[in-house]
Amino acid sequence: MDILTPILAAAVRSGTPILYATLGEILTEKAGIMNLGLEGLMLMGALSGFWATMTTGSLWAGVALAFAVGVMLSAIHAFLCITLKANQVVCGLAIAMFGAGASSMLGRSMVGETVKGFSPLALPFLSRLPVLGPVLFDQDILVYASFVLVGFLTWYIYRTRWGLNLRAVGEAPRVVDAMGLSAVKLRYFYTLLGGGLAAVGGAYMSLAYNKMWGELMTAGRGWIAVALVIFSIWNPLRATLGAYLFGGVGALQLRMQAAGSRIPAPLLLMLPYLLTIAVLFVISAKKGKGMLQGAPAGLGQPYSREER
């Protein structure tokens, strides 16, 4: 049991950046827009958060700037895909490429620098609980914020009237427009919000997980988040499960390497990606071919309100 707890705790930490990005993308896709550029958003978030913290000394300034940068970058995606009705797949790829390149380019002077970063904040009483205590309640504040976020989003999406609007605009934007709401405005809002959240996930990496900046430090987590959205069937609670699962694999692999495992490092490094494919396979095979059930019906399709 004692070996398990630290791994689980590490799983939560490792999975948190992915969770932020996944939650953001769930919002975006529920509104009907596919933003595959999460990797680029996360990297830019990691960089800007790191820079802000290094410059101002405030961690929250870092998180705030990361969010803002995420919003701005996803604004490009939103404009191209919503207003100019560009191909959402290719546009997402462009964002990822651009974000990766821009972060590498802008961050070259900061490679290897470190910050003190977020430290774990043990919650009184709760952190003493067996197993769950250290795993869930002895984490840093961004992890706690992610717990709150999951709960909030679940409530928001399924219980409030704005959540209803969100779900409707991804399924049938035509209907939403006919009811007098602006499908376009809603889509913009959730794309920007989702991008901001993804960037915060990136900031977690540079400010809490690794507490430093390195080129391409997210190592594909953004792409795993894209897969997780499908895995979680666009549901925040399931997304949490998936994020920690992947976090766990990542953490496990690190530990095995550190423990001097005989398995060569590159093969261990493959694990998260293999797992992603396996997970997607299981989900898709269960659903039966031909229908990606649970996906918002209007996902990926450009919407234009008919001429008035």
Added chain:
Amino acid sequence: MDHTRAQASKDLVTMSGIVKSFVGVRANDNVCFNLRRGEVHTLLGENGAGKSTLMNILAGLYLPESGTIEIDGRKCSFSSPKDAIRHGVGMVHQHFMLVPVQTVWENVALGMDHFSVVLPKRKIISDIMSLSLRYGLEVDPEARVWQLSIGEQQRVAILKMLYREARILILDEPTAVLTPQETGSLFKTVRQMTDDGRGIVFISHKLDEVLEISSRITILRRGSNVGTISAENASKERLAEMMIGRQLMRTPDKTLQNPGDALMEARSLCVRGDRGRLMVNSFSLVMREKEILGIAGVSGNGQQELCESLAGLRTPESGSVIVGGTDYAGRDARAFLDAGVRYIPADRKGVGLASGMNIRENIALRKFWSREFCKWRYFLNWEHIAGYSGRLVERFNVVTPGLGYPVSMLSGGNLQKLMLARELADHPRAIIAVQPTWGLDIGATQFVREALIEQRDRGAGVLLVSDDLDEILAVSDRIAVIYQGRLMGLIEKPDRVTGEQLGLMMAGTSLPEYDPEYSIKPEDERHGGATGS
């Protein structure tokens, strides 16, 4: 003067001088229209006459180029549907504005902003139930819309408007998708709504219904208001004349043919639909040469799945599809094509044609693997295809800007002609046509019907699926009624059956005299015998 002003102030809606154009065509040319309290006012006209456009303007979906709208005597202009709804105007479109995946109550509540943050689910449901009860619009508020029948979905659409306290309701072709019984129930709802002081605009082109339900009728033709008459002074003939400007369309000249041998047969066919439901249930039917077999039924009762399995686009779960003596069930579309079976789908731009590709390529779509269209076995002979296309387009009178242009540029009627040309060109043995005249104007409709009859005369067997009972009755030699995937009735002599009988069968009541068990089977025919007592 005073009298008319007093009259006008009683009006719920007054629209004057409405002008609206699309792509250079005047959809509404200086149209005036008014609606009184407590009346059902029908907007009558052909496809493309401008009825939907006018009402879309009233409902806030379109902005008119000029003209005024007055509600209760006050001038209004609607910048959005929400605006119109706020003024009490609600529209039930032909294609319901519903979100299929969500529940009824969610659909009704969508977009209403007087709610608190958390949706008061229970209150919404109870409000829906009381409206439901009052107006005879029974529906389960917690059901998901895609699970409902079309008739029930329509009720949800109406409830949406009633929930928003609409005083002016616009119903756009509401009976197109209903059985005669459901239509009756709708009319009851309409009368209850008008009794409560509402004004209802009823858009339709079905003359019988129009005469039954309306107080007044306004006819639109080619974008202009041809006149408004009260229902008492109207007759079918007069309405038709005003609508078309000339005599009612002739029923096509149909010389009686003797049906030939069995061509295609469905035996105990069971087919599952996209959502896993069994859409075709132990269905057995024989298509014969030189015969048009019409399938009557409300949309969604399995016709689509039946036709797809007869064309090789869907594998039946059980049963057989016999073509010329061999079972083709489960084989792919190409096998059926090679066996002489042609399919004219309802979804033209979706299934029938590749919109982005040009006309030549679309014509090649159904034959490109044949020796005729190929060079050296794996290469396409575009020169030959071009020549073939040119001849086809000429023969069927398809108006095109050129063969190299994408098919998306063609008008609806020409698109259908193109599809027909492609499918009928090479003497098919069996033709399966689904909604072939949907959305077409009189000229194109006539053309399609005559083309099908011509094929029949030539010796082919035609299976015709249509929502339009008039069309089925006019064109078919035999009629089969489908309900929930079952063969409900088989009518050997269509001129004897009544609309009421058809309606009953379409809604699930089986009538002994049309029970397929007792129909004449091909083998019996040779013995010249019917069953009999």
Added chain:
Amino acid sequence: MAVRPVLRKRYQTGRLTDTGLSFASIVLALAASALLFFLLGVPPFRALWLIFSGALGSWYGVGEVVVKTIPLALCGIAVALAFRMQVWNIGAEGQIYVGALAAAAVVRYCAVDSFPPMLLMMTAGAAFAGGLWGGAAGYLKARWNVNEIITTLMMNYIAIHLMDYFIYGPWRDPASLGFPMTAPFPPAARLPMFFDSRVHLGIILAFIAVIIFRIVLRWTRWGFEIRVIGENPKAARYAGIPIMRNIILVLFLSGAIAGIAGMCEVAGLQGRLQHGFSPGYGYTAIIVAWLGRLNPWGIALVAFFMGTLLVGGETLQVIMRLPLASTQVMQGLILFSVLAMEFFRNYKVILVRDGGR
């Protein structure tokens, strides 16, 4: 009377408009890049000039551009083949890697002394490996509708790690002092080079690929089927075109061509298998394919243009100390401009008079 802009869908664009728009995208992208340089404190016009003069100003430069054009054109064709069918092969990078891996395996385990059989074996091996890599994703998609964007992408990472395993481990060249690379390939396994440049046999393979792509798409039955599936899968089914089979086939071929590109890089250019031998060609190829409008000649042209940018970027790095990542940023900007211009390809903006009140 107010005037407002209204969108009208275009049915078709003339050749002139098409080319004009592609041109405009490039101009827009260059302008955005100039802005980028300006923000980085680098004189923009000098930077742009350096890119082009550095790349095309000398025969050596042109040769280098061609060297980069080869994998870009090959992968561009590979990716475009899949994209034509609306199958998103993001895995060209991984497919390049496994192709190179296969070529190295051939060198290590089946080396012969003569070039023609070596060429044959390496090409076959690379094609097969790349094809397998792509085809696996294709099978997952065809059979179980597993999203190919994610599977091909994940397989990129897996391929890179797989190669790392070999070159850090069993295949490492003992003489390389711990650097992750294999021993140099024997002469029989090297693709001959032309003139005095580093332009290798791969150019012929690339050329063949472009020609075959054009012929297949325009004139063969199968090419027609692919186009129809990409245009409208429902109509394809209606025409009896097998979709599942084609998904697997197309991803296999796509991977195979990318695999051959990998082989060309290691056997033609570098002469050994080493870590990070591909600077993201598989990803750049996506831009090449899209900017080239999925069209063989367009792809060839754009591949050359991209090669110019890459070589020019290296010049910038040397002369102006700009990081290589700035080329990636430029590529992103180009893709954005292309996407933005596509809008004008599909829609016309017309000014319409508003109704008076």
